Amino acid sequence: MKLNKEIFTKAIIAGFFSAVTIGALTVLTYKTTLGLFIAASFGSSMVLLFGFPESxxxxxxxxxxxxxxxxxxxxxxxxxxxxxxxxxxxxxxxIGIFLMIVLDIVHPPAGGNPIMVIIGSASFEYLINPIIFGCILILLIAIMVNKFLLKKNYPLKK
Incomplete structure (x- = not known):
């Protein structure tokens, strides 16, 4: 496989900003008393947010x-x-996949959430932290990085 400069640069940028974003969520989770900010599915969200933001x-x-x-x-x-x-x-x-498709809110990494939630017997509080607050933070970082730093058309205008 031949790795061209454009792909290599994209991979470096995606890897770096994914690490920064997950690092921020991890610090908030383990170094503050603010609660849980990280979910396993956020790791795969990074692939899309920083590798393929046009998706x-x-x-x-x-x-x-x-x-x-x-x-x-x-x-x-x-x-x-x-x-x-x-x-x-x-x-x-x-049911989660059905609802994402019907409601036109498909985000493939989210398909793993019911597995984590059920295995961990999560309560309704899990929806606030990490899901709502964690998503807000990853989206704020993704918008700042993609739109303002990398000058990409993100989020896409419909």
Missing amino acids: PFAQPKNVFFGHLITALVGVFFVNFIPLPIYISIAGAVG
């Missing part, structure tokens, strides 16, 4: 509401649907 899946509406709706589905299953875990996880992932 419809990387747009702020998709990132925020995709994470929120799939995490909400997981929390709903944990609290109100008493099924064996292997059925709950499968059902919650399927």
Whole structure:
């Protein structure tokens, strides 16, 4: 595989700003008393936000509401649907994906949220921290980096 300069530069930029963003969330989570700001699915969100910000899946509406709706589905299953875990996880992932597509808020990394939520038996509080506040922070950083620093058309105008 031949690695050209453009791809190498894109990879360096995406890797660097992904590390900065996840680092900020990690510091907030472990070095302050403000609560949980990081979710495993945010790592894969970085691929889209900094590697492919032009993707419809990387747009702020998709990132925020995709994470929120799939995490909400997981929390709903944990609290109100008493099924064996292997059925709950499968059902919650399927419903989360269905809702993202129907509501036009598809963000593929968010598809993993119901799995994390159900395995961790997360409460409704998980929707606030890390999902809502974490998404706000990653989106603020992505907008500042992509729009103002890298001069990209992000978020895309419809």
